[in-house]
Amino acid sequence: MVLLRKASPADTPAVGDILSEFIDTTPWMPRLHTVDEDRDFCAGLIAEGVVTIAEDAERITGFIALRGDEIDALYVTRSARRQGIGSQLLNHAKTCRACLELWTFQANASAIRFYRRAGFEEVLRTGGQDNEERLPDMRMRWMRDAQGQEARS
Template sequence: MNVLLRQAHPTDAGRTGDILHGFTRDNDWMPNLHSGAETIAFCGTMIARGWVTVAESDGQVAGFLARDGALIHSLYMSRGLRGQGIGARLLAQAKAQSDRLELFAFQANPGAARFYLREGFVEAARSDGRGNDENLPDIKFVWSREARET
């Protein structure tokens, strides 16, 4: 599979929003707090801020990573393209551009936890969910270049 990583364009908001909203629809433990249109608008805001890198396969957005400095806000793939190394490629690019990264994953998503641990992140903290919009318990993961080099 040929995958191109590129900075998101404003016209990518619809597809990235569909991917993000699709994750909510695909997981019954995830509360549906926003409409599809609101999710697209949110992705448009992240794109306008310059946070979003998309992975494009066969001319279509297959997934995306949204990062503000060291904080990864979102890393999502299209349902049919999960588990094919695209998320790892997006993370590798973010690692190449930063000495430290951090993110939160929901405890109800053990696949994400396994993925981040496999990609060199370490668990730094757990919460009961009071600090996130979804009110779901989460895990803070941290990656640092320094920790990987020692």
């Protein structure tokens, strides 16, 4: 069973390691920062109070960073993927907001499929000129309608 809770500073190493694992196991993703810098980035998100983690009895398995209506990060450790953890984190965010937006890289086909299944639609594509990695990316949006149902943007 996976439980969701607000991240605390003590969670920083595990959260940073999940981010680093994604970078290190994704062939198209450039490594621009050290593992310590990844942890520092995650520590900043946790200090802002915007990170919710998923954990099972043994470890932290994923996290989401939600600033307002913006999903800044959603990662699940490689060994826990395809077990519903990402969906659980995303559904938690949906209960908090009527609209959610995010950026994902166009090369991340599995994330795009995941978000589309969750009701997100593409609203913009860029060549990556505005992201640090300089990779083509995509803006996606999910909205709830006035009756509280998921709506297409």
